[in-house]
Amino acid sequence: MTELPFTSIHRHGLVRVGAARPRVTIADPAANADSIIALAQEAHARGADLVVFPELCVSAYAIDDLHLQQALLDLSEAAIARIVDASNDLRSVLLVGAPLRRNGRLYNCAIAIHAGTILGVVPKTFLPNYREFYEKRWFASGHDQCRATITVAGREAPFGVDLLFAAGNYADFCFHAEICEDLWSPTPPSTAGALAGATVLCNLSASNITIAKADERSLLCASQSNRCAAAYVYAAAGAGESTTDVAWDGQSVIFELGEEMAASKRFCRDPGVIYADVDVRRLALDRMRTGTHNDAASFAGQPETRFRRIQFNLDLQDGDTGLIRKLRRFPFVPNRPERLAQDCYEAFNIQVDGLVRRMEATKAKHLVIGISGGLDSTHALIVAAKACDLMGLPRSTILGYTMPGFATSEGTKANAWKLMQAMAVGAEEIDIRPAAQQMLADMRHPFAKGEKVYDITFENVQAGLRTDYLFRLANQHGGFVVGTGDLSELALGWATYGVGDHMSHYAVNTGVPKTLMQYLIRWTVESKQFDAETAEVLTAILDQEISPELVPADENGEMQSTEDKVGPYALNDFFLYYTLRQGQAPSKIAFLAWHAWRDRNLGNWPGAFPEKNKAEYDLPVIRHWLENFVHRFFVLSQFKRSAIPNGPKVLAGGSLSPRGDWRAPSDGTASAWMSDLATIPRS
Template sequence: MVNLKITSTKTGDFMDYGFIRVAAAVPGLRVADCAYNAEKIIELIARAYEKESQIVVFPELCISAYTCGDLFHQEMLLEECLTQLERIISETRDKNIVSIVGLPIRADSQIFNCAAVILKGEILGIVPKAYIPGYSEFYEERWFAPGSKALTSSIRLLGRQAAFGTDLLFRDENDGGICFGIEICEDLWVPVPPSSYQAVCGASILFNLSASNEVIGKYEYRRQLVRQQSARCFAGYVYTSAGIYESTTDVVFGGHALISEYGTILSESERFCDEDQLICAEIDVQRLLNDRCKNTSFMELQQKPDYRFIDFKLRDLDLERLERAVDALPFVPSSPEKRDERCSEIFSIQTSGLAKRYRHTAAQYAVIGISGGLDSTLALLVTVKTFDMLGLPRKNIIAVTMPGFGTTNATYNNSIELMDTMGVGIREVDIRPACLQHFKDIGHDAEILDITYENVQARERTQILMDMANKIGGLVIGTGDLSELALGWCTYNGDHMSMYAVNCSIPKTLVKFLVLWAAENVVDERTSNVLRKVLDTPISPELLPPDKSGEIKQKTEDIVGPYELHDFFLYHMMRYGAPPLKILFLAEQAFGNSYRPEVIKKWLKVFYKRFFSQQFKRSCLPDGPKVGTISLSPRGDWRMPSDACAEVWLRQLD
């Protein structure tokens, strides 16, 4: 696992949290003018160094330019490329940054299209291109030999002995998790790219020096290749290609550069730009290695070639802010189009899962408690859609409102109006008399508004729903969501229990958008108006009496903390195994304008304490559909001992 390089737990001291800052450059080159090109490369290396990049990659054959044609057979060009490589090495020796540059190199009586890896005046290694295209507009076979034709594993270059071959991987001497491999242009386009083997053998970051020209449709396909290869390899993929000034004769280049991490584009250049470009981003190596460790299929590819590892010392990265964006709502797509698509798909997963349960049990009725809040509203929407799909009458959905000691007029009216507009069966059961009787039975003073006072109400409601379902031969549809399960914000054997829990893997931040999406896309105008009222209602269990004005007094987020923070914590802990200090750092990046650092840390401690102490509730959850990458089902994604200690995690935040 990558070393997080944390030397202090105090914010501001040196730490990189497992990030590597990389850069991809697109210089404006002149074809065959190696001295001019070297000057551009040196300038961009300096710019990347100033931006605290640790590794920078340049396009294919950037010292000569890609489109030199038969000039590659000219001694003058080959020698000038070496002269300018020496100049680049010399003029950047004072900069602690790994630079990957492209040039033609003669070896074994052949010419190879190569990437030279240089650092502080030294050549770490030379990687030749593995696959040489000889089709359509590409004539590289006329000039270059594939890497497999190399006869030697090292070459004498500029008075130095340098490792040479397609079997080189470059590894940080202090942290083996930081390892990169190199492929060149066409290598990515073959059925099994070299980077696939490099990743299996330890490369967490993959670099591609390219000269991909522009034709209609190629841009999007190339972009998908980079995204998909980074996803398949659980890796960062850094790609850069020749710019417009290398366009000549029949081909035009656009200068396309991309930085991708596990299928997500972190940064992208502007194509057809007439200025030099440098894009930078941090790649989260820690999260990539965590995913590799969890994915049991990753290491199944055993038929792999042996690699030689070249060790080097990576420049330290002292992070204050990230170049990459950190999404404050990681469960919710930021694009409205993608958000609508996500909501539609989740709604389909929920209804399909519930429909299967009804087909299997041959049940004809559903019983669901309606509180006037977000979760029960979403559960009712899903149940109605399911019954419509199965051809069952909506009146077979018995929606029950159960006013208690904390019920306000606003939520009560929301409940009644929602049930009415949805055309379901409506029942009302006032739980207050039964709760008072129960207080009397167990000897509890009804004036003491403690946990017993609250949980008696939750369990009474669940008892009513369960018994009513038994009476009519129906299923109790659970309403609780993923965020509540993570925090244990549910009453054991109360709202914690149901016969099928349709919201169990949907976090609170996403529930809001699902209800809004339904208001805009699924229901009629009258129901839509009710849904918007629900969205405007504060989140509350309504187990304590309202305030003097009849408004909700018990607001969940005042007690356990903001759900947007807890969902953020949950996502990064569960999805990537991020430790507390890293989550704190990321949260400060995402919420810096909304919460002070000490407030974020306060709620992060609350999150860990509740997450660990409340596992026993998650260990006996009812069935429910998994809709995203994170689920707390004890039968699927999360198998945690109920009595595990949180001390190791909390100690890092002290």
């Protein structure tokens, strides 16, 4: 779909869905048709591709025996005819609920309407007949209806529970319809629909409200969307339904892979539609990545062969309709404060547990860590401290070494000492400059002759010596080296091969991206994992510029900046998430990053980094750093990742272990990704 402009959601595999909340009138199909058409016109104006209405919204749901009245059923068909005619001028596919007659039976139906035609009619399978429900008094189940047709308002249409509706001109957009109680059953019909290829599952519902039932609905929708690797669009009845014995809240929700994308205001008297742009391309990629989904289809006897695919043509957007989608600037970081604390607790303890097990297995006497005063070594140290606490070992089991080089600042060195002293670990300093000077002289490097040549050799001599010391110190003290390098550095190849940020005996940080690490350290402060003195040092370390400190400050006193070289970690982690976890193309990633970062006012994520939350990046900047990321990730870095030590996986978003989540050739190319990246506008 590259012929569509970059700003079009349809170029990037997104579909705009809506869940409508019409105000119904009891047993008045004409008035209800007016309400449905008005909301359909609004959805058309908002660029919706699919709009789901509540169950029996043409007649109203809570009308009991009136469903069996000839006059009402005739008027319902007339109302449907009006809605079909009105759809001639609308781009959206409409899913409308109505009672329909066929062969002496009455069915509770979902009617798919598009561009002046009835695409098909799906009857309800599971009819509730307990407590306040008694649908079997009026309706027949459609469970046995397949390969059938129905005549509605003089129009013949496919009828049955074997219908899928697929866009013939837009890959991966295929939807399935089920009705209310169908979702509450142990075997929802939408499961078979998803296994047959539907990426969007729709539910027309008239679920009445009782205390805590809204949570139950959300749980069911979330779990079904997650289990089926699908989007789930749920529209429930609201204002206007009879409250003779029950009440209605009009809850509408849209989920994608278990994550809530949109939710309506409940108990609202005004009609309306909620919208979300669901990513059907992502869903298709996720199913390809998860063999269980295809195995389930095989075990179920290939449901695809049992369904009829009804095709329609989607009106592809060739303009900028915005993006109606919750986007996390920091996708590795939860965006709800209560979830943030829970995830930080789990991430931290995953690392601690991994290190404890390694200590038990090796029976090591000591843990050896190089402490620079930066983020990574700080986090490795606090993980090690908690591991010792958990095992009942003194913190002096940890041997911390600060190893100043030619560019070590007094601030980071001081923080390293303060941290080691506050945590009561073994602390020593080894000045690597004499050894580095000797090595550079032996190599006839210009720096040894007094020249200010700060090349990669100059940097790596220092990095390599620190690692040499740590490994030999581990030998000397019967311990092992705890690695400090993180997931973001591994992705970018921002690690010198064979030295401390790449090589160790156990790498506790390899599953933690830089953006999450900052929140983890902040969480240990706010949750009082350590005493006040330690918390004060941790806070000071968080406020520092991220720097390898291998090159002396320039004439203006500016220190070497990692992010000036490899790009903002906020963007790099965004790129990494959509590359590693979702397998998205660079042009799609740029589109999402542009919507997430182009407006500084979007930065409302929790945490203690307002300056990063409020950053703003335009498309040329995103494109520049994305090109840098693609080159580093696919070309420069895999040979390093192929040789990394063990370390615990932390995030469901993936890891880069060659033994776990990520397997790739060390000598690959990035031509496919660069070709796609070239389609991103430069302005």
